[in-house]
Amino acid sequence: MLQAIGLTSAPRRDLAPAVDDLTFEAPPGRVTALLGAPGAGKTTALRLMLELQPGRGVTYFRGRPLHALARPAREVGVLLGDVPGHPARTARGQLRMLCAAAGVPASRADELLDVVGLGALRDERLGSLSLGMDRRLGLASALLGDPHTLLLDAPSAGLSPRENSWLYGLLRAHADHGGTVLYTTADPKEAARTADRVVTIDEGRLVADQDAASFARTRLRPRVAVRTPHAARLADALNREARADRRSVEVVAEAGSLLTVYGSSCPEIGETAFRHGVLVHRLADETGDTGPGPVPGAGPVPVPAQAGPPPARPVARPARGPLRPVRYELRRMLGVRTAPLTALAVLVASVALAVPLARTGGTPLPGLLAAWPAFLPLPPAALGAGLLGALSFGDEFRYPALAAARGTVPRRLGLLLAKFAVTAGAALLLALLAVVADAGALRLVYGADAVPVPGNWPALSAGWAGLVVGCAWAGLLGAGVFRVTAAGVAAVVAVPTLVVPLVQKALAGPSARSVAGLPGRLRELAWPQWPHQIDHWLTVTAGLVVRPVAAALMLSLTALLCAYLLTGLRRRARW
Template sequence: MLQAIGLTSSPRRDLPPAVDDLTFEARPGSVTALLGAPGAGKSTALRLMLELEPGRGVTYFRGRPLHRVAHPAREIGVLLGDVPGHPARTVRGQLKLVCAAAGVPASRADELLDVVGLAPLRDERLGSLSLGTDRRLGLAVALLGDPHTLLLDEPSAELSPREKSWLHGLLRAHAGQGGTVLYTTEDPKEAARVSDRVVTLDEGRLVADQDTASFARTRLRPRVAVRTPHAARLADALSREARAGRRSVEVVAEAGSLLTVYGSSCPEIGETAFRHGVLVHQLADEIGDTGPGPGPAPSSASGSAPGSAPVFAPPSGSVPGPAPAPEARAEVRTEVRTEVRAEGRAEIRRGSRTDGPALLPAPLPGRPARSPLRPVRYELRRMFGVRTAPLIMVAVLLASVALAVPLGRTGGTPLPGLLAAWPAILPLPPAVLGAGLLGALSFGDEFRHPTLAGARGTVPRRLALLLAKLAVTAGTALLLALLAVLADGAVLRLVYGADAVPVPDNWVSLGAGWAGLAVGCAWAGLLGAGVFRIAIAGMAAVVAVPTLVVPLLQKAFAGPSTRSVAGLPGRLRDMAWPVWPHQADQWLTATFRLAAQPVAAALTLSLSALLCAYLLTGLRRRARW
């Protein structure tokens, strides 16, 4: 059961809160519609339930608030608008990415593709999907963790009737298996047709919380459905007689031969049709009806003349007949809904024998396994699931080679700068700038195209994710730095001969410094983008190290020094409890000498500041939640 208690959004400037003291519940085994006009606060209410909006109130999912749910993906499935994913990622790659984030087997992605009917489109890019296909993928993402509760924001908006029918069948199937479904809609007819309970909002406040029969009887506009092969003639006759009698009658031409008439009654319309010689196939009062049915009326009602008295029809189609009393109508709707649920459950039970895909996937066998590799798998799929990272690496290698050849021709560049393709006019070499860009995209691109916009916690945005991102970006930076040196060295040897690139004696220290510079800049870009949630901020943090932080440190330590750190390795040896070999002194000395370089010191200082800022912003967001 979902229980929302006192949901209130933060007040806006000179405006009332979008949601004000909203309290309702959605029961398991039923579909609940959150109904309201645009701007009524429906989407804000869902975001308050998911703790994505600041405000007051609490939402319990089967008795637990969201922050107490151990595995949110196994409890809540969310669809808020379009599928939140990188446009260049494939359909199958997106589902596998969410599988890694939610801790479910990767085979679940193929199973969900079959369920939602997207198996033939598994290699399509997200940016090329149609609206209906995108909505099916969003539902696959929501169902990936086998959740008990579905929260859907306008899932049927702008869909075709066929797509809506499929969506409504899936929602009813999920509720038929004991799940809880809460979705928002602006269409009262859809709410009356699909849901078991309707919660109506107006300007952020609760207006009504009713079962479907009561909602259809008290809040929907009564109308008469007329099906005739001469729809235009009858519509014109009804409009002319209404104007002559000064009555407010509205005639709406629906699809095919159906007319929906507001402000009139079956006897009046039947008499008008009789006077004008118009054949009427169906004539029925409707309150909360679904509109035109998918096929012709039953044979017992077809061809009935005006004034005949066939029986009342279920919501799936309009059958001519007098409108029953409100109590009788409610009973008929209840019986029909029970039959629909029974049929839905029967179809689920025999899902393997139906012609189309099963309505729901098979339940997951158990809870997701806790593994330290889970965030690493997620990050690897996120980084290499699109062509951005490989293209950046190729562009960096080409730029590095293009700079190394003219630098080697002049002969004025030292060997380390020559292998790194680092001219004096650039603040950093191309390989290091590329590593910083990959680090900045690791967080900035994720916030731009998040894997899951609805449920905090499904993507592990905690220390485990940060460590995974640090490890993956460090490995990528080291690989890029090594490839750049090898490519530059090979091209220089090819162009200028083997003597142009001799192997230096201190290649170990040079390699360590080069690796540290690449990894440090990659981490600076990662943390900068993580703090400000935009990739350009990460690149600004990378470029600020040589252009801003290094000059400040040089100015700060430009004065005379009265003390020296000479002998520090020996003093550390005396303080340490274990005894290390004397060769370690040389490594310590080399490490301190490397850290004392201006760029290294500036990079260390920048990384420390960015890490503290990242942790502080994370703690502040957690306290707000």
């Protein structure tokens, strides 16, 4: 049972709220249509139910609000508009990624592709799918967690009659299995034909809550559609004869040569056209909407049953474990060619910079291996790592990947830690490949003696790893806070260009203190006595931390993390 109670959207300046104190129910085992003209508040009502925009009221899904559900994807399946996915991702890759997010086995993706008729198109890119295929993939995404409730916003918009028949057959099958289905539509005839219950809203307020038979009897009335090249002559003749016979006939001129006649019949209109010598191309009985108010005495419209047997509905079993968000993040990153192309560009740029830098002879060995000339704020590997980190959140906001049941990108600690781990691994791999490629190119061009192994290579490696990982995390948090990839890249570039000068100025001041002797002081405070070799590593670590770039990175990451947590807490408070 879906219960929407007192849904009211946030007030708009000088305008009434788009949804105002809307209350209704959608029972299980039934298909419910939320009917209203464009702009009536249907989409806003769905977004309020899903807690995707601020407002008042509450929606209960089988007695519990959405934010109190442990696994929302198992309770609510959502389709708002088109499939929210990267156009370069395949249909199967998109569903497998969503499977990892919802905690269901990856095999569920192949099962649902067969259910929605996309089994032969599993390797097609999302950008190449037609509207009908895209809508089928959207339904598969909504059904991944085997939810009890389906919420769909105008699912039949733009579809052909054949696709419409398939769509409502699938929704009917879901309801026949005991599920709850709520969809929005602006077509009253479609609502009467496909729904068991029709909830009508106008300007955000409830107008009527009826079963389909009562809706058809009170809201639909018969009409006759006439197509003729002499529409004005026929309309004038029909009006004159209706006035002479004192009959209530309404003639509405539609676009082109089409007339819509209420209060008459095909035989009467045909006889009138014959008497006045008017050529008629089409004459057919139809049904039409009477508007927001009921029309008493209108005849009932039959509601045909769905053709064909209901499709099978596979059951998904949730898979638990801490690796669920890691699997999702790996499939998100590797599902498109952006990460490999970024890595390739970084390697080419590193080699192209390292070879001429070695020829000039003014760059130390660590700078050669990192391909970091003085005129660049960061080496190519660090910039590439920052871009990969920025794409981790930026791509999700540009091409939303997760189900909309809890917003575009849920602020969950597990997901954030998974992004930290995956981007750190990608950054370290990119840094290692860059150093290996630069060393190989230098040895090939200048000989084996051109790249000796430095004696302090452990400290250099630690600093290099910290730089690329810090840049990756700065890009990730920057994109997560500002919800755009460019903001994440800007956060990375701001570290050497803006934050490092400030840190250098602070460290150069008269109040700056030295960390010399820190290992000895720590040894005095500590109860267990560690080996003396650890003193060396403590000194190296302290030296790395107090460097301007490292201090600037730590300062930036701390500020971005606090901003990210603050936005997450504010979002949770609105729930």
